[in-house]
Amino acid sequence: MxxxxxxxxxxxxxxxxxxxxxxxxxxxxxxxxxxxxxxxxxxxxxxxxxxxxxxxxxxxxxxxxxxxxxxxxxxEGALAAYDEKLEPLWAPSFTDPRGDSPDKIDAVxxxxxxxxxxxxxxxxxxxxxxxxxxxxxxxxxxxxxxxxxxxxxxxxxxxxxxxxxxxxxxxxxxxAVDMGVRGILARTPRAKAIEAGLPELLQDRFIYVIGGDGQHLGLMPMVFREDPQQASARLWPGLRFEPTADYYMSVFSVHKEQLGVPDEEFFAMTGEELRELALKRTAAWHPDLRGIFAHADAEEVYPVGLRxxxxxxxxxxxxxxxxxxxxxxxxxxxxxxxxxxxxxxxxxxxxxxxxxxxxxxxxxxxxxxxxxxxxxxxxxxxxxxxxxxxxxxxxxxxxxxxxxxxxx
Ligand SMILES: Cc1cc2nc3c(=O)[nH]c(=O)nc-3n(C[C@H](O)[C@H](O)[C@H](O)COP(=O)(O)OP(=O)(O)OC[C@H]3O[C@@H](n4cnc5c(N)ncnc54)[C@H](O)[C@@H]3O)c2cc1C
The missing domain is CATH 3.50.50.60 (FAD/NAD(P)-binding domain)
Structure with a gap:
């Protein structure tokens, strides 16, 4: 075959x-x-x-x-939600059938x-x-x-x-059908964000921000248990990984109509322009949340559409x-x-x-x-x-x- x-x-x-x-x-x-x-x-x-x-x-x-x-x-803690002023909304606990098994693959x-x-x-x-x-x-x-x-x-x-x-x-x-939501996807080096004052409560959990202005932000940490290159030398020698460091992935989402930027323009924006757009749209948000965009790598910021x-x-x-x-x-x-x-x-x-x-x-x-x-x-x-x-x-x-x- x-x-x-x-x-x-x-x-x-x-x-x-x-x-x-x-x-x-x-x-x-x-x-x-x-x-x-x-x-x-x-x-x-x-x-x-x-x-x-x-x-x-x-x-x-x-x-x-x-x-x-x-x-x-x-x-600890799976998910915590806040509003745009960083007022806590809720922090549910989920049951994962894998429990806290030490070799569980939570995210990659x-x-x-x-x-x-x-x-x-x-x-x-x-x-x-x-x-x-x-x-x-x-x-x-x-x-x-x-x-x-x-x-x-x-x-x-x-x-x-x-x-x-x-x-x-x-x-x-x-x-696939367009759901009418546009997102700005960014990668922010973890060390840079923490050095710039990211509060401890935002450092290690999946954070979901529900803005009263209808805008949303998902913030997810990626903290490598072990450097991939180092781990592969031990487990599968010969693989080559790009040098990497811990980071946050963030997705800022807003309805297409609310974004006020036509698709042709939005999807042609550079990373720097998208970062500026996120900062502009969140001018009234808590500065610790805006820091996520401010410290994002401009060349690692992309537009996404939900379908x-x-x-x-x-x-x-x-x-x-x-x-x-x-x-x-x-x-x-x-x-x-x-x-x-x-x-x-x-x-x-x-x-x-x-x-x-x-x-x-x-x-x-x-x-x-x-x-x-x-x-x-x-x-x-x-x-x-x-x-x-x-x-x-x-x-x-x-x-x-x-x-x-x-x-x-
Ligand atoms: C912001 C964001 C966050 C996400 N987070 C998660 C998450 O946490 N967990 C999760 O489970 N999913 C997540 N997803 C969804 C996930 O990314 C996709 O569901 C997944 O990548 C689908 O895998 P796939 O192999 O079907 O397609 P893809 O991973 O898209 O792979 C398709 C491949 O086909 C290649 N290709 C396309 N056209 C051609 C062509 N004509 N000829 C040859 N090659 C071609 C592409 O280059 C690509 O490499 C996320 C998606 C987004 C946008």
């Missing part, structure tokens, strides 16, 4: 790892980015119990240990995870290859790339994210199979998009293993995977939308359909 994976993001790479671990078929991953550095979609990823289980299922033990070693060092640095997911896949992942279209020839699928190259396989996996080109060709009506897939539907059972954001985009409010993509990877790898062993036909395996995926992905989207509705006062208007497609 030759399996072509379009997209070397979280989901595509997790699938390649799972297939490699199970010794299933011959895998080729095609990624448009020139290198492992990747696109900006957030710096820190919260890892849910389901996401952790999936990661452990697809990765060999030393790489699992490397994810643990380089994951976020979580101290996205770039670090991507490097770990690439480990051992040098002969599998092809960078700088932008997929343009596919063609079905009987039992085979041919993938075409921008540079004129082609590849042919038994299965084509659409793991090319929220703007999936594979989906655009096969199911153009399924594109969602409604509803999540299976694709025809055939040779083209969806995975991750390509089939279930969801707002980051639930912190489960990447976790769901990793779960897809684990389930699909498991099903394709059954095909390899002669326990199922390809059509049966794809049907089982899609049925399972649609079930848990629907729950994940609904949970993320519920939190978005509650926290950002955003809801999909009655009757809104995927024809409200945004290019954001």
């Amino acid at each position: 030759r399996i072509i994976v379009i997209g070397g993001g979280v989901g595509g790479l997790a699938l390649a790892q799972g297939l490699r671990r199970a010794g299933v078929g011959e895998v080729a991953v095609y990624e448009r980015d020139a290198s492992a550095k990747g696109r900006m979609q957030g710096y820190r990823l919260r890892v849910s119990p389901d996401g952790e289980r999936a990661l452990r299922e697809v990765l060999p033990k030393p790489l699992q240990d490397l994810v643990v070693a380089s994951s976020n060092y979580r101290r 640095d996205r770039a670090t995870l991507r490097r770990i997911l690439l480990a051992g896949l040098d002969d599998v992942v092809h960078f700088g290859r932008r997929f343009t279209r596919f063609e079905q020839r009987g039992e085979r699928v041919v993938a075409h790339f921008e540079d004129g190259a082609t590849d042919e396989g038994d299965l084509l996996i659409a793991a090319d994210g929220a703007n999936s080109q594979v989906r655009a060709q096969l199911r153009p009506a399924d594109a 969602t897939t409604v509803p999540v539907v299976p694709w025809e059972t055939g040779r083209i199979v969806p995975l991750g954001d390509a089939v279930h985009t969801m707002p980051p409010t639930g912190g489960v998009g990447a976790n769901t993509a990793m779960r897809d990877a684990a389930v699909l790898a498991r099903e394709l293993t059954r095909v390899e062993r002669g326990e199922a036909t390809l059509a049966e395996a794809v049907t089982v995977y899609q049925t399972e995926m649609v079930g848990y992905a629907t729950e994940a989207v609904q949970m993320s939308l519920k939190i978005a509705k509650w926290s950002l006062q955003v809801d999909l208007a009655e009757g809104q359909t995927p024809s409200h497609v945004s290019s954001v």
Whole structure:
């Protein structure tokens, strides 16, 4: 079985790892980015119990240990909410089935995870290859790339994210819906923020600020348990990580109409302009909160738009199979998009293993995977939308359909 994976993001790479671990078929991953550095979609990823289980299922033990070693060092209290003047609103306690297990993966640095997911896949992942279209020839699928190259396989996996080109060709009506919320994503070095006086209560927890002015801020610490380069020397020598230090990821969110900046302008802004915009919009906020923007690295500030897939539907059972954001985009409010993509990877790898062993036909395996995926992905989207509705006062208007497609 030759399996072509379009997209070397979280989901595509997790699938390649799972297939490699199970010794299933011959895998080729095609990624448009020139290198492992990747696109900006957030710096820190919260890892849910389901996401952790999936990661452990697809990765060999030393790489699992490397994810643990380089994951976020979580101290106390899960989440605390404040208003824009830093008046406490509430601090709920959540029960995590993993408890306080010392090797629990609470959150990871996205770039670090991507490097770990690439480990051992040098002969599998092809960078700088932008997929343009596919063609079905009987039992085979041919993938075409921008540079004129082609590849042919038994299965084509659409793991090319929220703007999936594979989906655009096969199911153009399924594109994700714009939720009308715009975000400014920033990365602020932790040492700089603390030196500048970030109060202790904001230093180690997930902070959610609900502004009385309708604007919101999520602030998440990423404190490496161990430097990834150092941990890899011990656990999987030979991997190269970009030098990194502890940081805060922040997402400042506001309704599109309230932002007062047209999309064409907003999405063309430089990091410095976005940082200034956040500072301007929060002029009346507590200075300790504004410090997060003031000390952010200007070249690490990006615009984001919230989108969602409604509803999540299976694709025809055939040779083209969806995975991750390509089939279930969801707002980051639930912190489960990447976790769901990793779960897809684990389930699909498991099903394709059954095909390899002669326990199922390809059509049966794809049907089982899609049925399972649609079930848990629907729950994940609904949970993320519920939190978005509650926290950002955003809801999909009655009757809104995927024809409200945004290019954001
Ligand atoms: C601000 C923010 C914070 C988030 N935080 C979390 C979180 O804490 N936890 C969580 O679980 N999720 C989080 N998410 C969601 C998460 O980022 C996505 O759900 C996840 O990345 C989806 O994985 P994927 O593999 O499907 O797609 P992606 O990670 O988007 O990967 C798709 C890959 O395909 C490549 N590609 C695209 N088009 C082509 C093409 N034509 N040819 C070749 N390659 C192509 C892309 O370059 C990319 O590498 C967050 C999202 C945002 C925006």
